Amino acid sequence: MKLGYSELRDRIAGCWQGKNAGGALGAPLECKRGMVNVEWYLQPDIERNPPPNDDLDLQIAWLCAVEEYGSGVSANVLADYWLTYVTPNWSEYGIGKSNLRRGIAPPLSGRVGNYFKDSCGCFIRSEIWACLCPGLPELATRFAYLDGCVDHSDEGVYGELFFAAVESAAFVEHDFDALIDVGLSYIPEDCAVARAVNLVRNAYRDGLSCDEARKLLFGEVPGAFSACWLKVKDMEGDDMADAPVGFDAPNNIGITMLGWLYGEGDFGKSMCIAAGCCEDADCSAGTVGAILGIIKGEKGLPKKWLEPIDGIINTVCIEKSSGLAIPKTVDELTDRVMACIPRFLPRTKLDMTDETERYSVLCADELCADNDEWLPHSDRDPGKRRFTAEELVAMTGCTQFFTFDTFKATVTLEREPFIAEGETLTLKVRVIDSGILKMQQWVNGNVYVSSGLVVERGAHFSTQMHNAREAHAEAEIVVRAENMTSPEADLLIDLSLGSRHDYGVAKIKLFAQ
Numbered sequence: 001m002k003l004g005y006s007e008l009r010d011r012i013a014g015c016w017q018g019k020n021a022g023g024a025l026g027a028p029l030e031c032k033r034g035m036v037n038v039e040w041y042l043q044p045d046i047e048r049n050p051p052p053n054d055d056l057d058l059q060i061a062w063l064c065a066v067e068e069y070g071s072g073v074s075a076n077v078l079a080d081y082w083l084t085y086v087t088p089n090w091s092e093y094g095i096g097k098s099n100l101r102r103g104i105a106p107p108l109s110g111r112v113g114n115y116f117k118d119s120c121g122c123f124i125r126s127e128i129w130a131c132l133c134p135g136l137p138e139l140a141t142r143f144a145y146l147d148g149c150v151d152h153s154d155e156g157v158y159g160e161l162f163f164a165a166v167e168s169a170a171f172v173e174h175d176f177d178a179l180i181d182v183g184l185s186y187i188p189e190d191c192a193v194a195r196a197v198n199l200v201r202n203a204y205r206d207g208l209s210c211d212e213a214r215k216l217l218f219g220e221v222p223g224a225f226s227a228c229w230l231k232v233k234d235m236e237g238d239d240m241a242d243a244p245v246g247f248d249a250p251n252n253i254g255i256t257m258l259g260w261l262y263g264e265g266d267f268g269k270s271m272c273i274a275a276g277c278c279e280d281a282d283c284s285a286g287t288v289g290a291i292l293g294i295i296k297g298e299k300g301l302p303k304k305w306l307e308p309i310d311g312i313i314n315t316v317c318i319e320k321s322s323g324l325a326i327p328k329t330v331d332e333l334t335d336r337v338m339a340c341i342p343r344f345l346p347r348t349k350l351d352m353t354d355e356t357e358r359y360s361v362l363c364a365d366e367l368c369a370d371n372d373e374w375l376p377h378s379d380r381d382p383g384k385r386r387f388t389a390e391e392l393v394a395m396t397g398c399t400q401f402f403t404f405d406t407f408k409a410t411v412t413l414e415r416e417p418f419i420a421e422g423e424t425l426t427l428k429v430r431v432i433d434s435g436i437l438k439m440q441q442w443v444n445g446n447v448y449v450s451s452g453l454v455v456e457r458g459a460h461f462s463t464q465m466h467n468a469r470e471a472h473a474e475a476e477i478v479v480r481a482e483n484m485t486s487p488e489a490d491l492l493i494d495l496s497l498g499s500r501h502d503y504g505v506a507k508i509k510l511f512a513q
Contacts, residue, residue, distance in 0.1 A: 001172055001365065003135055005338075005357040010297040011171055012131045013334040016056075018293025019127055019286045020313065020330060021305050022271045023053040026281030033226035035211060038276040041308065050309045052316030054088065055124040055286050060315065061085050062128050062147065063336060064324050070343045074403075075106035075146040082150060085324050088317050091246070092116035096151025103488065103509045104417070107149035108398055112416050114153065116246035118192075120225070122148035123159030123249055124283045127290050130167030131337050132344050135363025138370065139345070140168035141186045141389035149392075158187040159249040161389060162197070163287060169367040170294040176261065177201075178367075179291075185368040186389055192247075196221040196254035200261060210262040214277055217258070223251025225279045252280045259288040267292050268305055385434040404504030406436045407443075407465070409495060411506050418513040419481045424456060427508065431465055431473040431495060441465045442498035443473040449491050452484030453510070462498070479510075487512045 028042040043051065065073050065081045079100050082093075089097060092114060099109040110117055126144055133140035144164035148157040166183040173179055180201060184194055199220060203213035222243040243251070255277040263270025270292060275285040293301060311330040318324055327333040342350060342359055351360040369390055386403050395401065398413040414426045431443045445461045458477035465473035479491060489510050496503035 001135065001363040002351065002354075003171060003361040003363055004354070005359055007297070008134055008171070008341075008361060009334060009338055010299055011134070011294050012337055013298035013330060014293035014296055014301055015127055015131055015167070015290045016293070016330045016333050017298055017301055017306055017311065018267070018271075018289030018291070019056055020050055020053075020289075020309055020311075022274070022285035022287070022289025023055050023282045024050040024309060025271050025289075026275035026283070026285035027051045027053065029275055029278045029281035030283075031226055032278040032281070034278055035214065036276045036278060038272040046308050048308075048310045048312050050312060050314055052314040053282055053286070054121075054317045055283055056313065057315045057317035058086065058125045059128040060313075060326055060333070061318060061324065062125065063327075063333070063340070066128075066132065066340050066344060067325075067336065070340075071345070073143070073146070075149055078147055079106050079109060079150045085319050085322050086317055087319055092119050092121045092151045092156070100150075102511075105400065105507075105509070106146075107153065107395075108400060108417065110149045110151045110157070111153040111398065114151070115244070116156075116248075117153040118155035118250070119152070119246050119248040120156075120159070120252050120280045120283050122152045122156050123163050123253060124287065126160045126163040126287075127167055128337075129164045130171075130294070132341060133168050134171035134341075134361055135168060135367075136345070136349060136361070137165040137168040137182055137186065137367055138364065138389065139349075140164045141369075142386065142392070145389050145392045155192050155247070155249050158191050158193040158393075159253050161186045161393065162193055162253065163291075165367075165369075167291060167294055170291055172363050173367060174295050180257075182367045187393065192221060192250035193253055196250040197257055200254050200257035204261040210258060210273060213262070214255075214258060217251065217254040221250050221254055223248045223279060225252065248280060252284050255279060256284040256287045259284060260291060263288070263292075265292070267296065267301055271305075385436060400506070400508065402504060402506045403434075404495075404502065406500070406502045407434050407441075407495075407497070407504070408432050409504065409506055411493065411508055413508070417508070417510045419479075419510050420513040421481050421484060423513075424478055424480045425510065427458075427477045427479070427491075429475045429477065429493060429495075429506075431463075433465055433467045433471065435467075437467060437497075437500075440467055441500070443475075444496050444498055445475055446494045447477055447491065448494065449479060450486075450489045452481060452486060452489045452512075453491060454480045454482045456480050481510075481512070484512045 095114045129140040129143040141161045141164050144160045148160040162183040165186045166179050169182040224243040224245050225248040259270045259274025270288050271285045274288045275281045354360045402409045409431045412428045443465050447459045456478040461475040463473040491508040493506040
């Protein structure tokens with residue numbers, strides 16, 4: 001399936017127009033609770049003056065990172081952009097940045113001590129990856145994971161994966177049910193995000209009204225977003241959030257689904273329903289606006305909703321004195337995304353010889369996640385230089401991942417990276433052939449630790465790595481805290497291939513408890 005330049009630009013512009021309009025519509029209702037009848041923008045000064053919104057700001061920062069690093073953009077690169085260019089320090093943003101400043105690298109930066117890890121701050125920035133990977137949800141979700149894990153984990157990240165897959169697929173698939181199936185295929189079927197999505201879809205299929213579906217959602221997949229901002233005495237008993245503080249993404253994704261399904265393809269109606277459910281209203285209305293913007297394209301969106309804003313982008317979360325190039329309009333943002341695509345996508349996903357277009361994107365034939373089952377250890381080349389979204393989602397607990405030139409590795413800690421005097425901590429190392437070597441290898445490992453740590457087991461190891469599917473080399477390392485005089489200590493795992501020049505160093509930082 002081929003997506004030509006002209007159609008692609010129209011759909012990307014539609015995405016950003018919808019994101020901008022929905023964010024503006026929902027902004028006045030953010031952090032409120034209840035059902036509000038919304039029919040139009042609530043700001044009296046909306047003409048060419050949309051409210052600034054972190055939902056769009058953060059994606060501008062990511063675009064600048066992609067312009068600098070291309071497809072080499074990584075979780076660590078995005079983390080550096082967070083610290084340098086993104087100003088907010090609230091909730092998950094602040095906890096993630098605090099962890100990064102402490103030396104805790106992604107993905108642990110989004111997990112350690114982060115009770116907002118399941119909140120809304122990363123599903124709102126899925127559009128940039130969908131636009132850079134149109135019709136290629138497997139690729140879009142991989143970058144969405146690298147983005148989300150900087151300051152989120154678990155349900156927060158699942159939300160970004162879901163929408164990145166939906167939005168990427170929406171460039172070539174316009175059936176709502178099919179798109180929902182694509183999104184669900186990239187996240188665990190038993191997670192709360194999937195539960196919220198399926199609940200709203202089933203309610204719509206069963207003929208429940210929008211208000212009935214909303215009450216069902218709030219009863220079975222509650223959130224606490226508004227509860228963070230309201231005093232208990234101002235909340236009625238039936239409206240009291242029965243969810244941990246920070247557990248917001250599943251509920252607000254359910255609200256987005258309410259707008260999408262019950263809006264039945266009407267751009268304005270869909271955004272108004274989502275915004276009218278309040279909670280994180282700019283996020284839900286902005287996301288449904290972006291989805292419909294991709295499906296309809298900019299030319300298919302009603303001018304009524306676009307003309308007041310006139311494509312103007314206002315920002316608030318980007319450090320203005322940093323020198324970061326901030327687009328002032330949707331047109332400028334769209335053109336810069338279009339310019340990035342040829343050097344962001346793999347060569348095999350582009351047609352640069354199309355005589356009628358500047359370039360075309362060769363979209364995936366199968367949009368759902370590739371969950372085909374192959375025989376373990378069969379003689380089949382994995383051909384995966386980088387971790388896929390499915391591999392990243394399957395990682396459990398405190399796992400850090402590393403991609404080197406010809407192999408990739410994970411290091412899983414038995415618990416969070418804190419260790420008390422005399423305690424031990426076990427780390428499990430897995431080294432995986434990235435599909436380039438075409439032959440079996442031996443992996444050698446040497447462990448180096450800073451003062452205050454002692455390696456009890458696994459200081460030096462050599463283990464065999466096959467190149468068949470699901471094959472990998474494994475080793476176990478046990479360290480003990482002894483006479484720690486610093487609040488932190490480093491552990492370096494030097495990995496090399498016995499018969500080649502290739503090597504990589506995995507750095508793990510531990511903290512005194």
